[in-house]
């Protein structure tokens with residue numbers, strides 16, 4: 001597997017995702033904390049990427065620790081706000097301390113191998129203070145794979161062109177393969193393993209870890225992910 005988007009082209013990641021409704025996701029989390037009556041102070045955000053959610057949470061008054069597997073993403077995140085950013089790869093968080101809320105937003109969980117789900121949920125649950133919430137989503141992925149599709153987009157720097165598809169590996173995961181031409185004419189190949197978890201498996205894993213949960217259809221309008229809001233029973 002060759003992960004070049006997250007490692008070498010984080011700014012392109014941001015450009016491709018520039019239409020993403022980060023505010024919607026953040027509002028969902030803040031409203032959920034409100035609904036549970038949690039005056040949250042400290043947040044752990046895993047898979048924080050380039051920090052778009054992180055910096056919004058920070059501006060909303062939270063003390064945020066963001067962790068991600070890749071320096072490329074973290075370096076860009078650090079240039080945006082002064083949250084506490086660390087490199088760590090789930091299921092390890094390398095994040096000491098306890099948090100009022102732990103979030104993993106936008107398919108972070110789907111970047112895990114199937115057998116890493118349970119240890120990751122255990123690790124994240126262990127970082128929760130009493131009454132703390134674990135909020136994360138499960139992205140819908142094409143379990144059977146799909147055909148290569150063309151994506152042409154415009155960034156501030158110019159046009160990018162990407163052909164991407166998912167290929168089943170035969171071991172319960174998908175390989176996401178992409179060829180991208182960047183606005184500067186560079187071409188790179190990306191290959192990443194993703195796991196199409198089903199919601200029932202995630203629910204059962206949460207229960208095994210002693211977590212109760214509620215399920216939401218997305219963080220808001222136009223979002224097709226399943227969002228889990230979990231807490232210690």
Ligand SMILES: C[S@@+](CC[C@H](N)C(=O)[O-])C[C@H]1O[C@@H](n2cnc3c(N)ncnc32)[C@H](O)[C@@H]1O
Pocket residue numbers: 006046047048049050051052053067068069070073088089090091104105106107108111112
């Ligand atoms: C689709 S991106 C989402 C990033 C960010 N949350 C957002 O919404 O823009 C998935 C993120 O998960 C990170 N990631 C993937 N595997 C990880 C792991 N094992 N541990 C920590 N972060 C991981 C990637 O580096 C990437 O930043």
